[in-house]
């Protein structure tokens with residue numbers, strides 16, 4: 001792997017340096033959004049992200065999860081991508097211990113109640129209780145079913161999830177390194193709410209054409225300026241880190 005920005009010249013970097021670059025800064029909250037897209041901007045192929053991913057993408061996605069306090073995800077992505085929570089191997093555990101982190105970060109799923117059944121693997125297969133970030137209009141029976149399946153239900157907002165309140169509920173629990181793994185509706189809403197601190201975008205060496213959407217969607221909002229923090233390249237994959245506010 002090579003660092004091509006901000007060094008000027010392509011400079012080889014090892015795993016230790018990669019981990020350093022992808023370590024969350026020491027802030028009261030740091031919310032990172034992770035996406036992989038094709039060169040023509042597609043966010044899925046055949047309805048899934050995995051065909052876009054490459055070994056270097058998986059490496060940095062793993063780092064984002066390994067160094068996080070909590071994973072944040074939209075209900076559709078949790079279902080479509082068959083999320084099961086984090087099941088750390090020895091390498092992940094050693095890395096987390098080195099950084100003083102709990103063994104397993106919980107997953108927090110955003111839903112109004114429509115797209116997250118109580119038997120979702122992200123709830124039933126998780127090693128630590130999944131947080132369901134929902135709103136007051138989620139039916140009582142649905143909330144009870146989530147709890148009965150082992151989830152912890154957090155109400156943030158009335159008719160839709162108030163993402164600022166939901167993120168505040170995470171940080172109040174000490175979950176301040178937030179690793180958002182999509183999808184585009186959640187990312188669009190987080191962007192509109194000004195809650196994203198960093199975008200980790202992988203450009204995958206594929207041209208897909210087709211009907212796929214892009215990494216953020218939702219109602220029109222004011223474009224956010226970004227600062228390029230690092231650019232890495234391995235084989236034909238580009239790994240970009242952008243900050244929403246210069247550090």
Ligand SMILES: NC(=O)c1ccc[n+]([C@@H]2O[C@H](COP(=O)([O-])OP(=O)(O)OC[C@H]3O[C@@H](n4cnc5c(N)ncnc54)[C@H](OP(=O)(O)O)[C@@H]3O)[C@@H](O)[C@H]2O)c1
Pocket residue numbers: 034035036037042043044047048049052073074075076077078080081110111112113114115116160161162163181182183184185186187189
């Ligand atoms: N390339 C990548 O890196 C990547 C990453 C992730 C996902 N994806 C792809 O993206 C696709 C899914 O896209 P998506 O945009 O539909 O997924 P999404 O953002 O994960 O899920 C949308 C759902 O999340 C809940 N949600 C999001 N924002 C909310 C808010 N502010 N308030 C309340 N609920 C909210 C809603 O669930 P309820 O309906 O339950 O209310 C909504 O229907 C899949 O094809 C997946 O493979 C790609």
